[in-house]
Amino acid sequence: MPSLTKHDAWWRDAVIYQVYPRSFRDSNGDGEGDLRGIIEGLPYLASLGIDAIWLSPIYRSPNNDGFYDVADPRDIDPLFGTLADAELLIKEAHECGLKIIFDIIPNHFSSDHIWFQAALRAAPGSAERARFHFYDGRGEHGELPPNNWNSLFTGSAWTQVPDGQWYLHLFDPSQPDLNWDNADVHEDFETTIRFWLDRGVDGFRIDVSHGLVKEEILVDHRDPDLLTQALRIDTNDVTAEQRADLLSDMPFFDRDGVHDIYRAWRKIFNEYKNRMTVGEAFVYPTSRLANYVRHDELHQIFNFDFLLIDWDAEKIKEAATRVISELATVGAPATWALNNHDSPRLLSRLGSVDKARALALLTAALPGSLYIYQGEELGLPDGEMPLSARRDPIAIRSQGADLGRDGCRVPLPWSAHQVNFGFSLGAPWLPQMHSYGEYAIERQVKEPHSFLNFYKKTLELRKRHPALGGDGSITFLDTKPGVLAFTRVPGLVVVANTHDERVVMDVEATSVLHTSGPGVGFASEVLTLPPHTTVWLQR
Ligand code: BGC
Numbered sequence: 001m002p003s004l005t006k007h008d009a010w011w012r013d014a015v016i017y018q019v020y021p022r023s024f025r026d027s028n029g030d031g032e033g034d035l036r037g038i039i040e041g042l043p044y045l046a047s048l049g050i051d052a053i054w055l056s057p058i059y060r061s062p063n064n065d066g067f068y069d070v071a072d073p074r075d076i077d078p079l080f081g082t083l084a085d086a087e088l089l090i091k092e093a094h095e096c097g098l099k100i101i102f103d104i105i106p107n108h109f110s111s112d113h114i115w116f117q118a119a120l121r122a123a124p125g126s127a128e129r130a131r132f133h134f135y136d137g138r139g140e141h142g143e144l145p146p147n148n149w150n151s152l153f154t155g156s157a158w159t160q161v162p163d164g165q166w167y168l169h170l171f172d173p174s175q176p177d178l179n180w181d182n183a184d185v186h187e188d189f190e191t192t193i194r195f196w197l198d199r200g201v202d203g204f205r206i207d208v209s210h211g212l213v214k215e216e217i218l219v220d221h222r223d224p225d226l227l228t229q230a231l232r233i234d235t236n237d238v239t240a241e242q243r244a245d246l247l248s249d250m251p252f253f254d255r256d257g258v259h260d261i262y263r264a265w266r267k268i269f270n271e272y273k274n275r276m277t278v279g280e281a282f283v284y285p286t287s288r289l290a291n292y293v294r295h296d297e298l299h300q301i302f303n304f305d306f307l308l309i310d311w312d313a314e315k316i317k318e319a320a321t322r323v324i325s326e327l328a329t330v331g332a333p334a335t336w337a338l339n340n341h342d343s344p345r346l347l348s349r350l351g352s353v354d355k356a357r358a359l360a361l362l363t364a365a366l367p368g369s370l371y372i373y374q375g376e377e378l379g380l381p382d383g384e385m386p387l388s389a390r391r392d393p394i395a396i397r398s399q400g401a402d403l404g405r406d407g408c409r410v411p412l413p414w415s416a417h418q419v420n421f422g423f424s425l426g427a428p429w430l431p432q433m434h435s436y437g438e439y440a441i442e443r444q445v446k447e448p449h450s451f452l453n454f455y456k457k458t459l460e461l462r463k464r465h466p467a468l469g470g471d472g473s474i475t476f477l478d479t480k481p482g483v484l485a486f487t488r489v490p491g492l493v494v495v496a497n498t499h500d501e502r503v504v505m506d507v508e509a510t511s512v513l514h515t516s517g518p519g520v521g522f523a524s525e526v527l528t529l530p531p532h533t534t535v536w537l538q539r
Contacts, residue, residue: 011203011276011299011369012333012471014051015459016101018373020341021058021080022066023411026424033411033423035081035089042096044441048377049459052099054205054278056341058086062112064174065153065393066341066409068103068207069110073192090200099202101276106189106261107208108175115184116176124165131184132176133168133217134161148220149252150228154397170211170252172393180212180261190268197272203299209279209292213257221251231282247284254283262297269299278302278335286326293332300335300369301327307343311355311532313484313498317476320366324474327368333471334368339376345408348382354532357454357516358496361534362484364458365494367471372455375412378439379451383410385431406430416440454516461514461536467492480505483529487539495527496534503529509537 025037035058045053058080060072067077076086093100109116115131122128124136135146137160145158145166151173158166159173168177178185193204221227223246229238230246238246247253262279269275278300279292292301305319323334338346338360346356356379364370385406387395392404410430414422416437423432437443444452462468467488477485482499485507493509507527512520513536520535521528529535 008274010051010099010274011278013367013369013469014099015049015370015372015462016052016054016278017045017048017050018054018056018340018371019045020056020374020409022056022429023409023423024374025412025414026426026428029425030079031420031424031426031428032079034079035076035085039085039089039092042092042098046096046098048372048456049463050098050372052101052202053093054101054371055103057103057105057207061110062174064110065172066391066405068105069108069112069172069175070105071110071112072114073104074195087199094200100200101203101205101278102196102201103207104189104192104204105207106178106180107211108169108171108177111174111176119167119176120161124163129165131179131182133179133214134165135168135218137164137166146218148224150224152228152231153393154228154402168214168217170208172397177214178212180257186261186264190264193265193268197268197275202274203269203276203278206277206279206298209262209298209301210254210258210281210283211252212261213255214252215255215257216251219251244284247282254281254288259291259294259297262292266296266298276300286322287329289323290326290330290332293327294330300333302335302337302371306336306338306363307340309359311350311352311359311498313482313496316359316362316496316498317484320474321476324367334366335371336363336366336368337371337373338363339373339408340371341373341409342405343408345373345380345382346376347379348407352532353379353451354517355498357451358498358532358534360455361458361514361516361536362494362496364462365468365486365488365492365536367474367488369471370462373408375408375439377452377455378413378441378444380412380436380439382407383430383433383436385410389431391430410436413437413440415442417442457514465492465513466490491539493537493539494534495529495537497529497531500531502531503527505529507537509539511538512536513538 022033024033025041026033027036057067058076059070060075060077061067061069076083090100119128119132136142138144142164145156149157151157153171157170160166169175227246230243276299279298280302289301292298303323327334350356387400390406392406394402394404410432411423411428413436420428421436444450467490475487479485484496487493497503505527512522516534519530
């Protein structure tokens with residue numbers, strides 16, 4: 001393998017900001033964010049000190065699942081703008097010094113995609129149906145689904161069509177799973193990848209990257225309901241042992257055949273300069289994550305540990321050590337994400353600004369690449385709203401038994417004083433809470449100790465400090481229970497106090513570089529750290 005320079009491998013330690021386009025900024029007053037809105041927001045994004053933006057999907061879609069139900073992956077949905085707007089965004093982002101990553105959704109298409117529409121019209125056994133997973137049902141008249149798998153969005157994973165056959169959808173019925181044993185599917189995705197790479201995108205986030213290959217499709221799962229629970233990253237209704245057991249042999253996720261697909265894709269990426277991929281994969285155990293980032297597959301893979309992690313020194317140390325060491329076996333950098341569009345915001349999850357800032361500062365000092373989800377830099381909590389205002393198919397299909405993911409998708413507050421907090425002149429597609437004015441960008445920019453300025457300083461130091469902004473080594477130090485401490489070379493010590501009590505401890509360092517909160521004392525190598533606080537110390 002040719003060796004990569006820092007410039008070629010920009011993604012190894014990049015800070016990548018996830019834009020959820022529908023909720024970022026609206027330029028035309030329809031209450032929905034759009035591409036022109038993102039272009040307007042580029043100066044703000046560049047001011048954060050990030051390296052790249054990742055856009056959740058903007059492709060043509062009936063929008064049954066937040067645009068993750070794609071009807072045409074090579075066209076832009078009119079809600080967001082036009083192909084020309086997308087090209088302009090790519091160009092302007094580059095001019096602002098930002099790379100730009102798009103989402104790609106290979107596990108399923110929308111049922112509105114021309115292929116699925118053709119499959120519905122075609123006969124059982126036809127070439128059109130072979131691009132999806134169509135099967136006859138069980139029971140005397142085929143009235144039962146082909147197996148007992150559940151959709152991740154509740155209910156059966158199968159829907160029957162008028163001629164009696166059933167098709168597989170691991171998500172919403174409007175998201176039929178693609179059959180990756182079919183050559184057309186491979187060819188079409190290669191065309192899509194080249195389509196966007198040729199237009200200058202710097203990479204892709206691959207949705208459900210562990211899901212493409214299915215095995216034993218006509219066999220019942222031994223415990224489908226418990227498996228569904230185990231797959232929910234935000235529930236504790238299953239024990240760690242049950243989760244480990246069930247996730248280690250799922251017939252529809254993390255099958256070995258998926259790696260052949262990424263090997264083929266990597267060859268395409270290697271034809272272009274400095275492009276990258278990051279996979280979304282919920283796999284178990286962590287050692288299996290490393291398979292996705294072998295030298296001839298993807299460049300990065302998400303781990304979900306930090307989206308769920310408790311503010312607990314021992315748990316954080318265990319997860320960080322495990323992820324870093326497993327990925328190191330294949331020479332891949334770790335990625336860290338505290339928030340995304342599928343999970344409760346950190347503030348709401350931890351219920352404390354102090355804990356959120358302390359975890360963010362700790363995470364920013366870990367080796368590898370850092371993902372930030374829009375609004376995270378504002379310390380935004382989840383939005384609350386009645387069921388009637390919710391749009392997530394999880395909330396709708398479960399009739400509110402599961403409130404789903406709308407809370408973390410509420411449009412951003414730009415200004416405390418403007419209508420709809422400066423997001424749009426029209427009513428936002430999800431309601432913003434009154435309190436969102438307190439978090440407005442315009443207000444936080446002016447407050448020296450705001451969450452936003454804390455994030456900016458963190459990212460600026462991460463970029464400037466020679467021990468940070470790299471994917472080098474990390475050494476954890478032995479310390480008191482409830483306290484996490486590690487060093488990064490050269491010259492940085494990070495200490496986090498997850499206790500409710502102040503700690504006083506000896507630390508070999510010279511001065512304080514940055515803290516997540518007030519009240520940190522450091523003199524003559526004695527550190528006084530208030531509860532729920534992280535400090536970066538210079539050695
Ligand atoms: C995306 C979700 C989406 C699902 C189905 C996930 O991994 O992040 O937002 O609902 O894939 O496409």
